[in-house]
Amino acid sequence: MRINRIGGAVAAFAVAALALTGCNSGTPGATDDSTGDAAEETTSGTPWTVAEDVTIEGSPTFDAISDRGSVVVGVKEDQPGLGFLDPATGERTGFDVDVARWIAASLGYDEDDIEFQPIASANREQALVNGDIDYYVGTYSITDKRKEQIAFAGPYFITGQGLLVAADNEDITGIDALTADHVVCSATGSTSVQRIKDETPAQTKEYDTYSTCVEDLKNNQVDAVTTDEAILIGYAAQDPENLKVVGEPFSEERYGVGIAKGDTALQEYINTMFTDGGEVWEAIFSKNLGASGVSADQPEVDAAE
Secondary structure (H helix, E strand, O other), rough: OOOEEEOOOHHHHHHHHHHHOOOOOOOOOOOOOOOOOOOEEEEEOOOOOOOOOOOOOOOHHHHHHHHHHHHEEEEEEEEOOEEEOOOOOOEEEEEHHHHHHHHHHHHOHHHHEEEEEOOOHHHHHHHHHHHHEEHHHHHOOEEEEEEEOOEEEEEEEOEEEEEEOOOOOOOOHHHHHOOOOOEEEOOOOOOHHHHHHHOOOEEEEOOOOOHHHHHHHHHOOOOOOEEHHHHHHHHHHOOOOEEEOOOOOOOOEEEEEEEOOOOOHHHHHHHHHHHHHHHHHHHHHHHHHHHOOOOEEEOOOOOOO
16 A cells, blocks of 8 residues: 555645645646646646646547637545535635646646536546546546446555544554444445444444544544545544544555546546656645645556556
8 A cells, every 4th residue: 555654744734835835847738749848837826837738639538628618527525635615615625626626737727717517426437428527536446347438547546445533542553453342434335334344343333424424433422434545534634633544544446537438648648747747746645635644655557548
């Protein structure tokens, strides 16, 4: 696994500050060709630049974007630290959302030219097949079954099932520490809760949403919450004084950018952006998830299919 524990939120914020002030573009969009230098001016407060005069030969998705003059991105908006829409302010934040913005910038489009569309997990493939969105970024695991209908760029993040506990909990250090006295909460019918049932003696509690599990954890009604560690990191980053992620991930999920099947040109373009943009990736991760006390390494991308 490429997830590592670090000393705490202070270190994470220090990394974020350095990264955000010192990074230039990792995008492949350019004035001369698709792999050259991007425009010099950066989007205010971001570690990426908006590229100019981008061309991607043989990409129907890019052609549609160019004709439209804007980018339509599928996202989630109920996952703190990953994809979240604040209902009070209308501000959209998170690691996945910033990755989506970074991709748009590499294609030559700034924030004002992005239309975000919340797409439920069950509808992601169909939205891409229908052309309702140009790409999807939102804890979207790369699987062979999904590849039958769509393609993926990336992975841009590798995570796995993890455990979220109270910050002062010293008993639960990972899945092997769970006992019959512990109560672990997860989403109803999820593979995460089934794994706890199959592999540990712990009791389980199920809700429709992970946020309800987290509230129970804060109120001492359960001992741990389990799902993809990336999602748990978001909750820990939102409330590091009361929550922490423990142990090592005990499954593997490879998050990719969902794109239309057969659009190899766009797939290769985004993969080049990831490969060349390590500093940007680190800044985005630190900004959104660093406060959780967890660090991560950017994974190598898969070969285009």
